Amino acid sequence: xxxxxxxxxxxxxxxxxxxxxxxxxxxxxxxxxxxxxxxxxxxxxxxxxxxxxxxxxxxxxxxxxxxxxxxxxxxxxxxxxxxxxxxxxxxxxxxxxxxxxxxxxxxxxxxxxxxxxxxxxxxxxxxxxxxxxxxxxxxxxxxxxxxxxxxxxxxxxxxxxxxxx
Ligand SMILES: Nc1ncnc2c1ncn2[C@@H]1O[C@H](COP(=O)(O)OP(=O)(O)O)[C@@H](O)[C@H]1O
Ligand SMILES: [Mg+2]
Numbered sequence: 001x002x003x004x005x006x007x008x009x010x011x012x013x014x015x016x017x018x019x020x021x022x023x024x025x026x027x028x029x030x031x032x033x034x035x036x037x038x039x040x041x042x043x044x045x046x047x048x049x050x051x052x053x054x055x056x057x058x059x060x061x062x063x064x065x066x067x068x069x070x071x072x073x074x075x076x077x078x079x080x081x082x083x084x085x086x087x088x089x090x091x092x093x094x095x096x097x098x099x100x101x102x103x104x105x106x107x108x109x110x111x112x113x114x115x116x117x118x119x120x121x122x123x124x125x126x127x128x129x130x131x132x133x134x135x136x137x138x139x140x141x142x143x144x145x146x147x148x149x150x151x152x153x154x155x156x157x158x159x160x161x162x163x164x165x
Contacts, residue, residue: 004143004152008162011136015162016042016129017049019139022158024053026151027107029077032121034113034144037129039085042137043111046129047081050109054079070096078106084115093119123147138164 010016027033027050035043052058056075069086073079080101087093093116101108102121113120123145130138141159143152 001149001152004141004147004155006141006156006159007164008139008141008159009132009136009164010042010139010162013042013045013135016045016137016139017052019159019162020046020049020051021053022049023141023155024050024107026154026158027054029105029107030103031107032102032124033107033109034120034124034126035109035111035129036114036126038131041129041131042139043129044083046127046139047109047111050107051075051079051081054107070101072106078104080104080106080108082108082110084110084112087112087115090116090119120144 008019010019023033033050035046037043051073054075054077056073056079060073069083071081073081082096082098082101084093098116098119110116113126126142126144128140130140132138139162141155147155
């Protein structure tokens with residue numbers, strides 16, 4: 001079976017939120033989503049959509065936690081939002097207790113996940129965001145490890161509308 005690899009493109013922040021929302025609807029407790037991409041690429045925007053897809057109420061808004069590295073929002077299941085922007089060393093990441101976070105009851109989404117590459121669980125989704133132009137973004141979604149085949153197909157069809165090409 002071919003691992004899932006989707007190349008998507010969006011032309012507005014709202015489209016990126018919609019990609020996140022569709023993804024969020026298909027996530028379940030224990031899932032880990034690793035986001036990589038430069039500042040302003042749209043990682044937080046995508047997390048906002050994921051929160052909507054997980055039925056996190058709009059009132060507990062998702063923003064880039066500037067000083068808080070881990071935020072947990074209650075939705076259909078918990079959403080753990082990690083933002084490692086300010087992390088300097090892998091040691092600081094270990095201190096965050098990510099093991100409990102990853103193997104807990106929630107969905108975990110990590111901005112700047114490349115800073116903890118070696119600490120990520122074996123199975124996760126890796127999403128990279130790149131600039132195409134001012135408001136165009138290329139979003140590559142890749143399965144690392146193994147997803148159940150039915151989820152792989154559900155993701156493929158839910159995101160087909162944003163597929164590149
Ligand atoms: N297609 C797009 N997708 C996501 N963000 C976009 C897009 N086009 C423009 N933007 C803008 O880029 C910025 C992305 O910011 P943010 O999501 O905080 O990025 P990051 O978390 O990766 O640093 C926002 O100001 C947003 O309005
Ligand atoms: Mg951000």
